[in-house]
Amino acid sequence: MIRHMVLVGVGLIGGSFALDLKRQGLVERVTGVGRTPENLATALQLGIIDATADDLGAVAADADLIMLAAPVGAMPGLFARLATVLPDDCLVTDVGSTKQDVIAAARAALGARIGRFVPGHPIAGAETSGAAAARSELFVDKPLILTPLAENQAVDIETIDQLWQACGARVTRMDAALHDSIFAAVSHLPHLLAFALMDELAARPLSELYFRYAGAGLRDATRIAGSHPEMWRDITLANRDALLDELDALGEKLRAVRGLIADRDGRALEQVFSRARQARTDWLQGKYNND
Amino acid sequence: MIRHMVLVGVGLIGGSFALDLKRQGLVERVTGVGRTPENLATALQLGIIDATADDLGAVAADADLIMLAAPVGAMPGLFARLATVLPDDCLVTDVGSTKQDVIAAARAALGARIGRFVPGHPIAGAETSGAAAARSELFVDKPLILTPLAENQAVDIETIDQLWQACGARVTRMDAALHDSIFAAVSHLPHLLAFALMDELAARPLSELYFRYAGAGLRDATRIAGSHPEMWRDITLANRDALLDELDALGEKLRAVRGLIADRDGRALEQVFSRARQARTDWLQGKYNND
Numbered sequence: 001m002i003r004h005m006v007l008v009g010v011g012l013i014g015g016s017f018a019l020d021l022k023r024q025g026l027v028e029r030v031t032g033v034g035r036t037p038e039n040l041a042t043a044l045q046l047g048i049i050d051a052t053a054d055d056l057g058a059v060a061a062d063a064d065l066i067m068l069a070a071p072v073g074a075m076p077g078l079f080a081r082l083a084t085v086l087p088d089d090c091l092v093t094d095v096g097s098t099k100q101d102v103i104a105a106a107r108a109a110l111g112a113r114i115g116r117f118v119p120g121h122p123i124a125g126a127e128t129s130g131a132a133a134a135r136s137e138l139f140v141d142k143p144l145i146l147t148p149l150a151e152n153q154a155v156d157i158e159t160i161d162q163l164w165q166a167c168g169a170r171v172t173r174m175d176a177a178l179h180d181s182i183f184a185a186v187s188h189l190p191h192l193l194a195f196a197l198m199d200e201l202a203a204r205p206l207s208e209l210y211f212r213y214a215g216a217g218l219r220d221a222t223r224i225a226g227s228h229p230e231m232w233r234d235i236t237l238a239n240r241d242a243l244l245d246e247l248d249a250l251g252e253k254l255r256a257v258r259g260l261i262a263d264r265d266g267r268a269l270e271q272v273f274s275r276a277r278q279a280r281t282d283w284l285q286g287k288y289n290n291d
Numbered sequence: 292m293i294r295h296m297v298l299v300g301v302g303l304i305g306g307s308f309a310l311d312l313k314r315q316g317l318v319e320r321v322t323g324v325g326r327t328p329e330n331l332a333t334a335l336q337l338g339i340i341d342a343t344a345d346d347l348g349a350v351a352a353d354a355d356l357i358m359l360a361a362p363v364g365a366m367p368g369l370f371a372r373l374a375t376v377l378p379d380d381c382l383v384t385d386v387g388s389t390k391q392d393v394i395a396a397a398r399a400a401l402g403a404r405i406g407r408f409v410p411g412h413p414i415a416g417a418e419t420s421g422a423a424a425a426r427s428e429l430f431v432d433k434p435l436i437l438t439p440l441a442e443n444q445a446v447d448i449e450t451i452d453q454l455w456q457a458c459g460a461r462v463t464r465m466d467a468a469l470h471d472s473i474f475a476a477v478s479h480l481p482h483l484l485a486f487a488l489m490d491e492l493a494a495r496p497l498s499e500l501y502f503r504y505a506g507a508g509l510r511d512a513t514r515i516a517g518s519h520p521e522m523w524r525d526i527t528l529a530n531r532d533a534l535l536d537e538l539d540a541l542g543e544k545l546r547a548v549r550g551l552i553a554d555r556d557g558r559a560l561e562q563v564f565s566r567a568r569q570a571r572t573d574w575l576q577g578k579y580n581n582d
Contacts, residue, residue, distance in 0.1 A: 186502075218477050244553060
């Protein structure tokens with residue numbers, strides 16, 4: 001049972017986490033910290049938080065759990081603020097989409113108390129954002145990845161693990177570098193592609209006609225281009241090296257496909273398309289589930 | 292009222308068209324022609340067609356409407372088959388995703404009777420295929436583009452227009468070259484991207500982990516990679532020149548984004564992401580509707 005959780009960043013993910021813990025009676029009181037007073041007011045009104053604070057430092061001293069649900073670019077500043085005020089018995093966790101950079105920021109600021117930070121990442125994004133987008137049961141049956149540190153106590157990892165399980169998430173643990181490599185490929189690269197495709201089409205002279213006739217294919221393929229620009233700026237920069245590799249690999253692949261089209265190699269094109277379709281079918285039919 | 296429609300290719304699009312016309316009493320009898328006996332048997336069972344035929348040539352003589360709903364790569368062969376047997380009072384139309392190549396095939400085969408062919412394209416694709424995927428009302432509120440020929444009679448264009456309107460489609464008419472240019476950008480390029488991305492990820496050593504943790508973002512971004520490989524091979528080759536240009540433009544765009552990441556230019560990245568999000572919001576909020 002958490003007595004007082006300080007939630008930094010009361011958006012889709014942080015807000016939904018708070019709602020679930022409250023509904024289950026696992027947290028007594030939630031204080032929301034954020035940059036946008038209107039968003040905090042909405043969160044208060046929706047019962048996501050019980051109080052607000054302008055400054056993390058002012059409320060951290062009284063917290064037993066601090067959840068950092070802000071864009072990953074804000075993490076260094078937040079950890080720096082925590083460095084001087086973090087109580088000894090307070091756990092810190094996060095929901096950042098990248099882990100190595102957040103861990104590095106925590107390590108730089110917290111020093112010997114780095115063991116109080118248990119890094120996490122729920123796979124439950126959406127193109128909506130803000131407190132108004134939060135909803136209970138968002139995490140049911142979704143993967144939640146913990147990337148524990150050598151300095152973490154087993155009991156602290158277990159506490160965070162249990163909170164997420166209470167939200168219905170399927171918790172797994174893995175190395176932070178592996179995490180970042182996986183999500184560069186399956187999340188960050190597809191986001192970049194969707195953003196780039198939309199921005200490219202919107203800038204064309206024919207864009208008005210394009211969007212008049214575009215169908216469900218483009219709509220779904222670019223759903224994630226509706227994601228939060230600042231959050232994705234931070235993720236992109238945080239996972240920079242892996243993403244440069246991913247862009248290079250995809251560029252190579254697109255050049256190969258271009259070559260097949262230029263050569264009118266219908267047989268090879270059909271093979272690419274068939275393999276892609278089969279892989280997607282296997283995936284969605286649950287071939288890779290870890291249950 | 293159509294007395295006898297011959298439907299070549301009894302799949303999602305052709306089958307749904309037949310269902311709608313039947314339900315509205317606009318066609319008396321439908322004969323299905325296709326390569327797969329099992330699919331034709333399913334279509335018979337579902338009441339999509341009333342009879343089957345192995346050979347288009349054998350039934351075309353008795354048709355007053357021939358709907359070509361086969362992959363665009365099959366069109367030259369189908370028009371060649373029609374050349375010698377097409378009755379003078381029979382209209383031909385199609386649902387091909389590319390128009391210039393289908394028109395060229397029709398022109399080559401039909402010669403002076405090219406005016407009997409009224410080219411069309413409904414924007415109602417899905418990643419499902421086959422007669423079992425057909426359903427009535429698929430075309431309600433979906434765009435249907437006619438690319439009429441100089442040789443068409445106004446009354447014949449109007450007949451095809453009315454049939455699609457009866458299916459609930461929003462019919463517009465445009466030049467075939469403009470059509471192909473628009474759909475290279477908003478449909479064919481996104482399909483190629485989705486196929487390439489899935490095939491790239493599936494070939495990696497980490498693919499099993501990728502698909503274990505991939506979320507809704509990748510699922511939606513690659514929905515169209517579940518599309519029919521042969522159909523998309525044909526579309527890709529049919530719209531080859533426009534697609535090579537599209538791949539080059541997107542490659543350029545991705546190189547520019549890569550440069551921003553390499554330079555750690557967060558400000559410019561956020562601008563790209565914001566413009567993309569705004570364009571998508573404008574589109575989905577109906578800014579470009581022609582209603």
